[in-house]
Amino acid sequence: MTSSSSVPLILLQLCSLQLMVVAMPTCQLLEDVVQTTHNLLRDLGGPFPVHCMQYNVNISFPDSAFPAATASHPQCRQALWVVYETLRETQELFQELDLPVGEGGVTWDSKKLADFLNLQYGLVEEGSCLATTKAPGVLSSYFSNVTAFVQQQDSAACGWMALRRDVLWVLKTALHKYHSCFAQRARH
Ligand SMILES: *[C@@H]1O[C@H](CO)[C@@H](O)[C@H](O)[C@H]1NC(C)=O
Numbered sequence: 025m026t027s028s029s030s031v032p033l034i035l036l037q038l039c040s041l042q043l044m045v046v047a048m049p050t051c052q053l054l055e056d057v058v059q060t061t062h063n064l065l066r067d068l069g070g071p072f073p074v075h076c077m078q079y080n081v082n083i084s085f086p087d088s089a090f091p092a093a094t095a096s097h098p099q100c101r102q103a104l105w106v107v108y109e110t111l112r113e114t115q116e117l118f119q120e121l122d123l124p125v126g127e128g129g130v131t132w133d134s135k136k137l138a139d140f141l142n143l144q145y146g147l148v149e150e151g152s153c154l155a156t157t158k159a160p161g162v163l164s165s166y167f168s169n170v171t172a173f174v175q176q177q178d179s180a181a182c183g184w185m186a187l188r189r190d191v192l193w194v195l196k197t198a199l200h201k202y203h204s205c206f207a208q209r210a211r212h
C-alpha cells in the first residue's frame with residue numbers, strides 16, 4: 025500500500041525537478057546589470073535629506089522580506105523575488121506619477137534617471153518569471169505607504185527620496201548578501 029502510493033510521488037518529484045531545471049535559466053537576473061542599475065540610482069542624486077527623516081515612521085522597507093540565510097535555491101528565489109517585486113512596484117510608480125519638479129522638488133540627473141529606468145524596465149521583463157502568487161503581501165504595505173506619500177504634494181519629494189533610498193538598499197543588500205544568486209554573463 026505505502027510502497028505503491030509512493031511511486032507517483034517520486035515521479036512527481038522527478039517531473040518537478042526537471043521543470044525546475046528547464047525553468048531556471050529564465051528566472052535569473054544578470055549581476056552586472058543589477059550592479060549598473062544600482063550605481064545609476066546611487067549616482068543620480070544627493071544623499072537622503074535630513075528634513076525627510078520625519079517620514080521614516082511611515083516609509084520603512086520591511087527588511088524581513090529578504091530570507092534570513094544564504095545561498096540555497098529557495099532562498100535565492102526569495103531574494104531575487106524581493107529585487108524583482110521592488111523594481112516592478114517602483115516602475116509602476118514612475119509610470120503613473122510625475123516627479124515633483126521646481127522648488128522643494130526632486131533634482132535628479134535626468135540622463136542617469138532615464139538610463140536607470142531603462143535598465144529597470146529590462147530587469148522587470150527578465151524577472152517576470154519570478155512573479156509569484158505566494159507572499160504577495162510582504163511588500164504591499166510598504167508600497168501603499170509610499171504611494172500615499174508621493175501622491176501628496178507636500179510629501180511627494182520626500183516620498184520619492186525615501187523610495188530611492190530603499191530601492192538602493194534592496195539592490196545593495198541583494199548584491200552583497202545574495203551575490204551567488206545572480207547570473208554571471210557568460211565569458212567568451
Ligand atoms: C505617519 O505615521 C505617524 C505615526 O505612526 C501617524 O501618526 C501618521 O498619521 C502617519 N501619516 C500618514 C499620512 O499615514
Ligand SMILES: *[C@@H]1O[C@H](CO)[C@@H](O)[C@H](O)[C@H]1NC(C)=O
Nearest residue numbers: 081082083084086165166169
Ligand atoms: C505604513 O504606515 C504606517 C503608519 O502610517 C506604519 O505604522 C507602518 O509601519 C508603515 N508600513 C511600512 C511597511 O512602512
